[in-house]
Amino acid sequence: DTGVSQNPRHKITKRGQNVTFRCDPISEHNRLYWYRQTLGQGPEFLTYFQNEAQLEKSRLLSDRFSAERPKGSFSTLEIQRTEQGDSAMYLCASSSVGPGDIQYFGAGTRLSVL
Amino acid sequence: AQSVTQLGSHVSVSEGALVLLRCNYSSSVPPYLFWYVQYPNQGLQLLLKYTSAATLVKGINGFEAEFKKSETSFHLTKPSAHMSDAAEYFCAVSDGFGNEKLTFGTGTRLTIIP
Numbered sequence: 001d002t003g004v005s006q007n008p009r010h011k012i013t014k015r016g017q018n019v020t021f022r023c024d025p026i027s028e029h030n031r032l033y034w035y036r037q038t039l040g041q042g043p044e045f046l047t048y049f050q051n052e053a054q055l056e057k058s059r060l061l062s063d064r065f066s067a068e069r070p071k072g073s074f075s076t077l078e079i080q081r082t083e084q085g086d087s088a089m090y091l092c093a094s095s096s097v098g099p100g101d102i103q104y105f106g107a108g109t110r111l112s113v114l
Numbered sequence: 115a116q117s118v119t120q121l122g123s124h125v126s127v128s129e130g131a132l133v134l135l136r137c138n139y140s141s142s143v144p145p146y147l148f149w150y151v152q153y154p155n156q157g158l159q160l161l162l163k164y165t166s167a168a169t170l171v172k173g174i175n176g177f178e179a180e181f182k183k184s185e186t187s188f189h190l191t192k193p194s195a196h197m198s199d200a201a202e203y204f205c206a207v208s209d210g211f212g213n214e215k216l217t218f219g220t221g222t223r224l225t226i227i228p
Contacts, residue, residue: 031214033215040220042206042220043158043216044218045216048214048215091157093158101214102148105158107156108156
């Protein structure tokens with residue numbers, strides 16, 4: 001068990017560019033979550049998957065954001081036409097299926113939009 | 115809707131002193147409650163969780179938390195602070211009834227004074 005892996009760890013981009021992040025969950029976990037954390041704040045929920053199905057999306061997830069989990073394993077989060085307000089830490093977590101199951105977090109991808 | 119309030123964005127204690135980090139929650143159903151710790155530039159690590167089995171929950175690194183329904187509180191304590199406890203601490207809630215996302219508080223930064 002290697003834990004939740006996120007790549008890249010850091011991404012610097014120019015405003016208007018598209019970026020994609022990848023998350024590899026713990027292998028036996030069915031659920032995968034994306035959160036966003038800005039400086040001085042707690043993580044905020046963006047979306048989550050159970051296997052390949054995207055079950056919930058936050059209203060924080062604008063049309064420029066899209067997430068996929070095509071084979072129920074790894075997931076990608078894409079941001080199109082990045083804006084400076086998108087600068088944040090993007091955290092991925094995975095868990096088993098069950099009420100109150102622990103979510104295990106990756107180290108995150110820090111996005112800086114110049 | 116669920117919410118979490120963490121009183122005190124910054125807490126400083128002397129090494130060896132009691133640590134008390136406050137968390138109050140709001141939930142329309144019996145909640146699942148979590149404390150996570152975050153070290154600089156890292157993801158979140160679970161300290162402990164409450165899932166109704168016992169009101170006093172023991173976690174890692176000597177931390178524990180007590181669920182008090184009448185006060186809607188889940189405060190985190192440690193009898194004797196260590197320098198390595200310096201980090202950001204987040205309280206989180208989920209209702210676990212088909213709504214597995216975590217709602218986090220804004221966090222408390224703990225500083226240990228030598």
